[in-house]
Amino acid sequence: MDNQGFISVEFLFSLFIILIVAAGLLVYSQNTINSTLNIESDLNHRLILDNVANTINQVDSQGEFYSKYLKLPVTDKNYVLKLEKNKLTIEYENKKGEMIVPFIDPYSTYKMYPGHIYEIEKTHEGKILIK
Amino acid sequence: MKLENKGQASAEYLLLAGVLIVILMLSIVFIASQNELTMAMAAARNGVNDGSMYASSAIYPSDTYNEYSRANYEVLIPSSVEIINVSYVNMGYDSNFEKEKIQFKVYAHTSKDLSKKELDSIGDRINYNLRKSLAVTFETTKATNKLYNPVFSNHYIFTTANVKWV
Numbered sequence: 001m002d003n004q005g006f007i008s009v010e011f012l013f014s015l016f017i018i019l020i021v022a023a024g025l026l027v028y029s030q031n032t033i034n035s036t037l038n039i040e041s042d043l044n045h046r047l048i049l050d051n052v053a054n055t056i057n058q059v060d061s062q063g064e065f066y067s068k069y070l071k072l073p074v075t076d077k078n079y080v081l082k083l084e085k086n087k088l089t090i091e092y093e094n095k096k097g098e099m100i101v102p103f104i105d106p107y108s109t110y111k112m113y114p115g116h117i118y119e120i121e122k123t124h125e126g127k128i129l130i131k
Numbered sequence: 132m133k134l135e136n137k138g139q140a141s142a143e144y145l146l147l148a149g150v151l152i153v154i155l156m157l158s159i160v161f162i163a164s165q166n167e168l169t170m171a172m173a174a175a176r177n178g179v180n181d182g183s184m185y186a187s188s189a190i191y192p193s194d195t196y197n198e199y200s201r202a203n204y205e206v207l208i209p210s211s212v213e214i215i216n217v218s219y220v221n222m223g224y225d226s227n228f229e230k231e232k233i234q235f236k237v238y239a240h241t242s243k244d245l246s247k248k249e250l251d252s253i254g255d256r257i258n259y260n261l262r263k264s265l266a267v268t269f270e271t272t273k274a275t276n277k278l279y280n281p282v283f284s285n286h287y288i289f290t291t292a293n294v295k296w297v
Contacts, residue, residue: 024170027270028177031177032177039184042184042188043188045188045190046188046190046209095196096193097189097190097196098189
């Protein structure tokens with residue numbers, strides 16, 4: 001080496017090869033990361049849906065006037081939970097999923113939004129009230 | 132042999148490197164197409180994973196959801212889909228597209244008792260995501276149609292066979 005601060009041709013050559021390989025993998029890894037994030041978000045919202053459905057079932061299986069508070073978590077998506085007769089659905093970004101809540105009889109169709117706190121109550125009529 | 136310490140590679144080394152470069156250039160076509168297949172396989176597995184996860188989360192695009200809801204499909208309840216194997220067959224040279232044709236085949240298993248229509252629906256989603264993943268990886272989304280069928284890469288054209296439920 002003549003100690004003049006020049007990098008060797010061999011180094012440049014290997015750097016070049018590494019760059020080519022990295023460029024090829026870049027799109028692939030981007031794709032992988034994207035799909036993983038997508039799956040994560042789907043499963044996250046499924047968990048929220050399951051959790052709310054479980055809570056409603058729990059309240060329903062208790063006696064009259066039993067109630068429970070529930071805070072809906074905030075995610076990066078703006079989701080809406082909707083309770084209809086026997087069915088709880090979640091909707092966000094043009095995606096939708098449902099969970100069957102058998103024997104649940106709500107007063108009307110309830111909509112729930114992230115970040116809010118809801119009180120789920122079983123009334124003396126045996127119906128579900130959400131406020 | 133005494134090196135002159137002037138940062139120069141020896142003539143023998145240059146000769147060796149030269150020969151290596153020539154060999155590399157000759158084999159680069161072969162390496163590139165093999166590399167492409169390896170990438171395709173990796174991308175396909177990725178896509179299959181993606182497609183099968185839809186069944187686990189059971190959260191679908193709104194219009195699909197409405198369709199399933201009308202037909203009263205059981206796939207709206209999360210079910211586990213297990214991918215047994217992803218394989219491909221070389222179908223030979225396709226003279227229409229002047230590329231080699233590769234057909235992917237996915238083997239899957241589900242423990243739930245689903246109707247044939249529902250299995251087809253899950254299978255189609257797996258295949259769709261497989262092809263989509265290929266198209267995104269090879270950056271050929273513009274060259275193909277809405278269903279990504281068939282997908283192209285530099286040396287190959289990819290299709291999918293119906294998912295085999297085992």
